[in-house]
Amino acid sequence: MTVAVVGVAESDLGHTGASVLALQVQAVTRALADAGLALRDVDGLATNGVGRFPTTALADYLGLTPTWVESSFVGGSAFELYLARAEQAIGAGQAEVVVISFASDQRSSRSRRLGGTVDEALPEAQFEAPYAPLYPISYYAMAAQAYLHRYGASREDLAAVAVEARRWALLNPAAFRHDAGPLTVADVLAAPPVSTPLTALDCCLVTDGGGAVVVTSLERARDLRRPPVAVLGCAEATSHTTMASCDDLLDTGAQRSGATAFARAGVQPGDVDLAMLYDSFTITPVLSLEALGLCAPGEAAGFVAAGHTGPGGTLPMNTNGGGLSYCHPGQYGVLLLVEAVRQLRGECGRRQVPGAEVAVAHGTGGILSHCATVVLGADR
Secondary structure (H helix, E strand, C coil): CCCCEEEEEECCCEEECHHHHHHHHHHHHHHHHHHHHHHHHEEECCCCCCCCHHHHHHHHHHCCCCCCCEECCCCCCCCHHHHHHHHHHHCCCCCEEEEEEEEEEEEHHCCCCCEEEECCCCCCHHHHHHHHHCECCCHHCCCHHHHHHHHHHCCCHHHHHHHHHHHHHHHCCCCCCCCCCCCCCHHHHCCCCEECEEEEHEEEECCCEEEEEEEEEHHHCCCCCCCEEEEEEEEEEEEEHHHCCCCCCCCCCCCHHHHHHHHCCCHHHCCCCHHHHHHHEEEHHHHHHHHHCCCCCCCHHHHHHHCCCCCCCCCEEECHHHEEEEEEEECHHHHHHHHHHHHHHHCCHHHHHCCCCEEEEEEEECCEEEEEEEEEEEEC
């Protein structure tokens, strides 16, 4: 069965002072209002990050008694995974209207540290913990160093990922860095170093916020308030846990999830008008561009530096400003879906991608260790 996204919304973003549940309620009720639906219509719920039993906690708070729930925790890619699970549930008759949501108050609660430590319960920890890496930043830094070494890319090219994200954020009034002004490559390189070769401006924001998407069958979607956005194909891949168990630092599993999602959608990477790619660090979307077949190996950093992913570029990427300049509430994947849907509905104002018909939303979870890819299409 083909399903569609029929409603999307953000919660309040930035430094809100609101609780996780309050932000969840904002996101969920706003997304339902966007769809022209009400809480009483919801019989499926997918979320995480709300206490020990996230779906029961949120359902109880909202007054819901869903017949289907999902709360798998794989990091920032969870919400692309949830969309695939929702498609399966709706197709199997387990639910008719599914809400996928997330929110975090990490900035207000100061709950995110600059760098934690590897989970010492893992067997791989004996090979990593003695070196006291910043978790997860040092792991992404290792991948960035490997990329620069393998392909001879420049540090300036990698910094351009943050520059292009800021260019999009300047067009998005909801972006955390909307009023911060333009960013230059020199700014990124001169920012405080965090873990070589990454500086503070290579790293995602730490903000409150969240979002929600509402999913139902395409048949029902066509009778609702907004133009539906069809889910054309989904796939996921798991590769490793930590760097010590990874055969290749640059193999994220996205090659497999991307190829399968495109095949299921019946489209090619060249058909993509818009790419929403998880950008926890500047290296993350670079690896994803190549793994998804949107750039050839070793060419993505230069592709971004040439302006192809920025406003007016040939492959607009992270048009809301991304996790680097728009919002990053700890798990960013649901907001990839929100922006992709808005672009395909033509609602993005100054940052609108003209004629956008096909979008890919790609989440990266764990330490580059779980990937989930969704191909979305406008229902014209």
